[in-house]
Amino acid sequence: MNDPYEHVQKNRARWDAVAKDYVAAGERAWMRTTPCWGIWGTPESKLHLLPGDMSGKNAIELGCGTAYVSSWMARRGARVVGIDNSEKQLATARRLQRDHHLEFALIHGNAEATPCADGSFDFAISEYGACLWADPYRWIPEAARLLRPDGQLVFLINSFLHTLCADERDGYPAHQALQRSAFGVRQIQWPGDPGVEFHLSHGDWIRLLRASGFEIEDLVEVRPDDNATTRYDHVTLEWARRWPCEEVWKARKRT
């Protein structure tokens, strides 16, 4: 699979290299009977990312990684497709499918340009997947193409506020002061990290979603519980209890 876009190639190499570090978390998440989200494991009962009834629905996970979100949707009765840019991440997903006797389609590919037909899904989701690592000006229109009218798109990413306050060094938590300009942010390559991330301001997300045919239903700023824990070090609980470090966008394709 060749992709002309440099960020797709860089991110494939990056995720193939770190996939081994996501195996244990993937195994734990596949074991869960109730979903939880993001770096603090915020429960589904608080965020409502998944539709209440998924039976018979066609759902796609864009940047599925080890595909635990896909497994939760499949167990809820959805016909699921997971797409990911990293063959190594998908290898973990395939092994977990066998371990859990749960089959669904896994595609090695770029969520910005999937091989799936127009209007073939009722629901699309991304948790720190394509929504962080793919170009929003390519994957959002692609999600709109994939969804049927009235289909829902949900994604969970770093909050824009966190992006502005993040320390650019790996292993250092976000500051309580702005570290960079809010204008002109789009593509970020952190020093020492070969990956390419994408971050938009709220205004840019709103304009892009609306121009791509979506109406925005909600923007949920995630507040972890005061006893929440995380394995990540780019933000402290103290920070995340005061300001949202991650956010959930919910949008619906216009009929």
Ligand SMILES: C[S@@+](CC[C@H](N)C(=O)[O-])C[C@H]1O[C@@H](n2cnc3c(N)ncnc32)[C@H](O)[C@@H]1O
């Ligand atoms: C953090 S994982 C997301 C999976 C899981 N929800 C999690 O949080 O661990 C990010 C995934 O996005 C995938 N990814 C990055 N760019 C992508 C693209 N353009 N298309 C599809 N997947 C992509 C990576 O290969 C990686 O598996």
